[in-house]
Amino acid sequence: MKRALIILKIIIFVFCLTACQVSVDDIISKNSEKLTQTNPYLRKQAIAALGGTGDERVILLIAPMLNDQDVEVAAQADQELNELRDLGLPVNKKILAALDSFNEEQRDSITKYLITAHQHGVDLQQQLLAILPMVDFDINQLTNIIVYLHTRPDSSLYAHLLAGLVSENGGISAEALLLLDKNGYPPQAALIEEIVAQGATVSEAVGQLLVQFACRESYITQHGLEEQLQIYFREGDVIVTDNSKASQERCATGDDMWHKTPADLSWASRLAFLMTEDSTPQTVENLFADFINADRVNMAQMMARDMDSFRDSLDVHQVLVQTLADNSLISDWLETELRPADTIAVLATPIEEEDPAVINNTQGILALNSLNGELMDVYHWHLPSAFRPQKQEDIRYILSVSEEEEQVSLIDLSSREIIAEETFPLDNVKTLIDSLLVLIEGSE
DSSP: OHHHHHHHHHHHHHHHHHHHHHHHHHHHHHHHHHTTOSOHHHHHHHHHHHHHTTOGGGHHHHGGGGGOSSHHHHHHHHHHHHHHHHTTOOHHHHHHHTGGGSOHHHHHHHHHHHHHHHHTTOOHHHHHHHHGGGOOSOGGGGHHHHHHHHTSTTOOHHHHHHHHTTSTTHHHHHHHHHHHHHTTOOOOHHHHHHHHTTGGGSOHHHHHHHHHHHHHTTTSSOOOGGGSEEEEEETTEEEEEEOOHHHHHHHHHHHHHHHHSOTTOOHHHHHHHHTTSTTOOHHHHHHHHHHHHHOHHHHHHHHHHHHHHTTTOHHHHHHHHHHHHHOHHHHHHHHHHHOHHHHHHHHTSOOOOOOHHHHTTOOEEEEEETTTOOBOHHHHHHSOGGGOOSSGGGEEEEEEEETTTTEEEEEETTTTEEEEEEEOOTTOHHHHHHHHHHHHHHHO
16 A cells, blocks of 8 residues: 555656646747747746746747847846856856857847856856867857956966867867957967977977967067957946957968968978968067977977878978978987997998897988088988988998989998999989888898
């Protein structure tokens, strides 16, 4: 008997829940239709009924009514949304995430509502950061909110966006930072210097953003009110004054240059590629110099990886090879690591006992000028990574190049023998290197 009573209570409880849900669904369905009534009183009643459900689904139904032409209807929408927020519903987050679903006039009213909420203690910055990773629409629709939050005296938005660059949401963080730049809020030179001081170990997302800022010349001038989008309150209204035309033109010019560079290049290689442009801004050249001076090894390694990836893209490959070969800091590093003089000295030393364990595990080729024994940087960087030594212990072969005679000799250090001696036209180093690799494979 007791068990039957419990079962009956459960059935009644489930029935009540179902009936209640049907009732809420019915209210939402009927009143959402009334939102388009010509009579403002009926629209106001519908908004009140929707808000009274306390259901999360009504948030996006009520939000566009903030733009209603009738002041009392718009005020009712404001009141209901505030009460839904007080109930603990994610009103701001839900509206922010769906901002692209409203028309322009509705977005303006909703933006004003959100900024007003922030003025009354709602942490709009935290909610913006929460939804940014989920944004799959044009971030420019969030311009006024992002600029407003950035310009608050207590704002930490910029710092949070910078921190987000190294996460899986780095792309959207970069977009927000670029949006601020375009609207007259570029990064400060001191901030850029602080990031550059980390050297070439900065994340790929940070590096790419720095290069794009450099293309835009974002941190060489101070921007005043005459070049900024301004958002502030006047007698309770949100006022937007856009004076950012100069910044937008500056950014558009820089972005044109940025987008002309090949896709999928690392930020270091993108800098190198930009250096070949006639109109390269001084900020790009300075950024490249700063990173080479601070971290030549990592810079060289990044460009070398791209050089291998773009080996069949002759223009890109040639730019990277020439950049690496022409840079004195990288040449000095190679000379120190490869020690050509020590390698040459091996040839004059009698073979006492071979060490196959060492010799057979290396295949690096050291390219030297046959006249003076100096490193041939262009030849070195044209070598594929598997044959390009990074330190003296990697060297197995010497490639002796006589540019006057257009002759190359390939010497195997393990046997001290010339395994190939050919005459090549030296105007195409890549073709020459490819031919030599065939000879090496044939000799092993």
